[in-house]
Amino acid sequence: MASATEIKAASPTLVAKVTHYLHDGYRDRSAGVIEEPPALGDARWTDQLILSGWYMAEHGHSPEFREHRTGASGGGFDRLRFKFERDALFAADAAGAEAESARAAVDMSLVLNRRDTARKLTIKVPWYGGGMSFGSVSENVMVSRARAAKAWGTLTCTGEGGYPAGLNPYADHVITQVATGLFGVREETIQAAPIVEFKYAQGAKPGLGGHLLGDKSTTSVAQIRESVPWVSLFSPFPFHSVYSVEDHKKHIDWARTINPDALISVKVSTPTDVDMVAVGSYYAGAHIIHLDGSYGGTGAAPEIAKKNIAMPIEYAIPRVHKHLEKEGIRDQVTLIASGGIRTAFDVAKSIALGADGCVLGTSELVAMGCTRCSNCERGRGCPFGLTTTDPELQEWVQPDWGAMRLGNMYAAFDRQLREICRRCDLPSIAALRGRTDLLRFVAEGE
């Protein structure tokens, strides 16, 4: 078992050396200055998508020389195209002042509260950051995300691991997550939150609770979680106090008693009856139904759960959207999709399938240097300083740099989404919702 004394923090010189090498590496590899790493990428996140993520995080716009829109998974988003997409690559930067002003005129805002209760809340872009707990990622990563969220008028989420002090200056942009282990949940953090997110399930491990390995449960992590350092932490599945939609309503009432002004988001996975779950959550008082599909997730999870339990988000969105419409409540609830949203095009396709907006997770880590190697839980954690609490490794991501990378990626996403709306002749991203007529289904490889 590891102990705090065995791990030394990195010296400033070492931090400077490693970050210098890494930053150059991300830049040169993604720009094509040096060879693409031959072992990079997989079917969902191809080498081109990862390198595009690094490129956008460096430059603030998409690389026109790479396939940055879709992966090669052979299904879902990767078989959908917007009808206007004919070229092999998509030029988001259609030249000309007219195109520029048309893009600028597109309303990108996302209304999060469509009910009469709680505060009115609209974010400036149709996405926000998903929950990544302190412990699963470092405080530096959390602060990077919070800074970018603030700069872009959107939100990020604590995940189930409490609220490190570094987030306090960004409280208006930080969602407090309440998950089954209740780790780090305190009245103050609920009172400070614009949104309280109840995580019933998560797409990467539907039906399973969270799991933080002992090696990552450092003294500071344990302190915030009010647990014992270096001991593995399991979150139960599901909430031990919820057996019905009535129990779920009690949960919501409890949060609203503490903070009547907070919006309530209910994060659920995608079972066969996901449409009924969404309706139940709405009637229990939720403002946001957050569907987390089975192919995403940034934490460690059993491979069997990631691949096989619950449906991919592409299939869940239209099912829930149509069911909410049938129930006559579609315009009183905000439908958010996550779990496999990799690119701006995935965001746009999700909205065209019926979501109002998306939650990003892995794409944010990719922007900060993730290679999708899947070693997050191994040894000291992420060797790039992302999913780690190792005092040395976490220094590879400094909040200034991380926020800059995320801000650039957001800028690239924003620009692409505006261009998609312009090409579809839509005045706002909200007008794209449910417009499956703008999509076409393509043969694999097309």
Added chain:
Amino acid sequence: MTLAPPRPDVGRARTTGPDSEPLAEPNASAPRPPAPPPEHYQRYHIDTRHMPDRADLPTRFRVEVNRFELAKLLFKEIREYWGDWDVVLSRPCVYGVFSGPVGGFAPRPHLCVGCLRCTIQHPEAVTIRRNPQWQAWGDEYLKPAMVETLQQEAALGAVPVKGQGYRGRMGGPGWDGIWTDMSEIVRPTRDGIHGRETISTVVDLGAKPMYLRFDAAGMPAGETPAVSQVQLPMVLDMPPVHAMTPTIAAIWAATAHDLQTLALLPLRVMREEGLSGSQLVPVVGPGLGDPAGLAELARAPRMVEITDAALADEVRAAAPAAQVALRLPFAPGWRDALLGAIAQGLRVIHLTADYHGRGDGAFIRDLVIEAHTLLVEQGLRDQVTLIGGGGVVMAEHVPKAIICGLDAVSLDTPLLLALQFQPDGSMESRETARFVAPPGLEGDTDWGVQRLKNLCCAWRDQLLEILGAMGIREVRRLRGELGRAMFQEDLQREAFGGIDGFGD
């Protein structure tokens, strides 16, 4: 990976619970082991132990170092950071690939996990490539990543856990086109963290009449239940012909005993090796053994498998206490053969596809659904046990096969891969598949038994994950629960049906 330790209170409360029972014998005339006293209750548990690889298998990645560039880099860093020795000596690899006696000049690729940090940081000095030898593992059905997973499960006995999301293709043909259901608020029990600790994986194999009949004296008449309980919905199928050795037969027998399940072996092999026992199912048929040989086994089997329904009477005569199972390949005419066998009184049917899951022009997934549905429509399903195998090569295939309608699955090639047999060409059928055995396996039964126990424990734990997520408390209730499965073709049609180009 272990389950929760036994709890004395559970033992007192449920002395005859399915998990606590020893293997049931098929009828009263066979010897019955004494029931354990209540205080000896043990929750079903598979002992796992790290059992390292025996064969020298290819590494996943190749680490290519340009020594000249590395020397230049070191020289530059020594000059630049002179005195800051932590900086000079820092390595990009946190997994020890460059931490050998001469560092990066002799990297240790077996430790490489492909994080790519070294090559992002020092592209001029290091290149990481996927190893073509690793990529050549398995065959066109059992892909290299599957082989690697099987080997890890067999070595560690643990559920494979990885960071970040799913990396593979979306859905696909066969088993990959199924997603299992889950419940947001239901869990199987209130015990334990996830309620998984008390999920039962026991299944009954055998005859289950729909009701009992009694004669005038009040004694049971007609068909009575004759079931064998096994602790796992997994049995070990006959090893491929070209892998069958005395050691393999011994490993099969000992593994089935330790796991409290069944192993199928040709009767001929059992006789040659002097094997017998309630956990062994002799298979009788041309080239496998003659029914008359059953009488020569030291201990009577509780189940015998036949390859031809016409052998049933001979087997019943030679082994009257045994349940008779029919091995029925998914070949043209299987539907009639299935119904005919049931009409003939056979109550355990072992349906087999080839090692790639193919049979009668379809994949085993669809064939099993068809068999299950056929028996449901005929009102026969609850009287019959369906075991199925062929193409079940990953842990997730087990619950999916059960959802499609099997009571239990039979395992074939994954067991060989767990023992590090290297396929020699495509593994298509029991008769034709050829393998290269790992060095030193002959005679070392213990290694092989532990590898198979580890594999089955990892698979059982993954089955529990699926059951727990669904809120199902016993695997028996999963059988044929097609409503708790989501099929890609259905989901895709529902989601994308109105989109231009769909269905073209």
